[in-house]
Amino acid sequence: MAARSIITIDGAAGTGKSSVAQLLAKNIGAGCLDSGAMYRAVAVLAKDFDIDPKDGPALAAKVNGVGISFNWENDPPTVMLGGRDVSARIRELDISGIVSSVAKQPEVRAVLMDQQRIIAFTHPLLVTEGRDQGSVVFPEAVVRFFLEADLEERTKRRTKQLQEAGKDVHPDVVAEDIKNRDHIDTTRSDGPLICPEGAVVINTSHQSLEEVVCEMERIVHDALKLK
Numbered sequence: 001m002a003a004r005s006i007i008t009i010d011g012a013a014g015t016g017k018s019s020v021a022q023l024l025a026k027n028i029g030a031g032c033l034d035s036g037a038m039y040r041a042v043a044v045l046a047k048d049f050d051i052d053p054k055d056g057p058a059l060a061a062k063v064n065g066v067g068i069s070f071n072w073e074n075d076p077p078t079v080m081l082g083g084r085d086v087s088a089r090i091r092e093l094d095i096s097g098i099v100s101s102v103a104k105q106p107e108v109r110a111v112l113m114d115q116q117r118i119i120a121f122t123h124p125l126l127v128t129e130g131r132d133q134g135s136v137v138f139p140e141a142v143v144r145f146f147l148e149a150d151l152e153e154r155t156k157r158r159t160k161q162l163q164e165a166g167k168d169v170h171p172d173v174v175a176e177d178i179k180n181r182d183h184i185d186t187t188r189s190d191g192p193l194i195c196p197e198g199a200v201v202i203n204t205s206h207q208s209l210e211e212v213v214c215e216m217e218r219i220v221h222d223a224l225k226l227k
């Protein structure tokens with residue numbers, strides 16, 4: 001295997017990226033980067049320091065000052081802001097409410113892209129998931145996946161996830177939130193959600209997590225053999 005291999009998984013909210021990325025990484029002995037967690041950590045900074053979620057330069061400066069990192073000893077890796085573990089905080093509803101605005105800011109995207117590339121250098125084999133990992137951040141990735149799923153299925157998954165986390169949500173509200181996030185993610189000018197060139201497209205609507213990961217593992221093994 002080459003010294004450094006990157007596998008990217010892009011897709012919209014609720015397509016199963018996080019679960020798929022974690023299981024695939026575990027099965028092939030790779031590190032797993034949740035790039036969305038970094039955008040969520042920036043949203044926590046906006047709340048903590050009372051920064052406007054649309055003020056890209058101020059947010060980027062704060063990221064550089066405080067520092068976002070992962071503790072790779074944990075599975076999944078915990079997200080740190082300075083020395084503070086914010087893994088639970090980043091999933092709270094007030095953070096989900098502003099993270100799309102934060103992720104729209106070019107200054108924030110630039111600073112996080114640099115950090116994602118640095119993280120990749122520290123892992124010989126890395127699975128990274130997000131919206132722009134294969135299209136913008138790692139176009140040289142050995143395999144680029146793009147996950148899709150029907151809105152109905154994505155709504156079911158997100159609702160279940162939130163209910164398991166103790167949140168009382170109606171599926172209609174979740175569906176609206178997904179549509180709204182899709183709109184913001186696909187129409188922003190910087191790093192919009194698109195299917196990367198040459199990506200392997202997988203529709204996860206009617207497949208189990210294990211089935212999807214099994215197919216991906218086969219593709220990754222073939223690609224790494226050829227490298």
Ligand code: DC
Nearest residue numbers: 035036037039099100103130131132
């Ligand atoms: O996957 P998630 O819901 O945790 O992502 C949080 C937000 O960050 C979401 O609004 C999309 C955005 N994001 C992004 O713009 N680029 C990425 N690579 C990952 C996430």
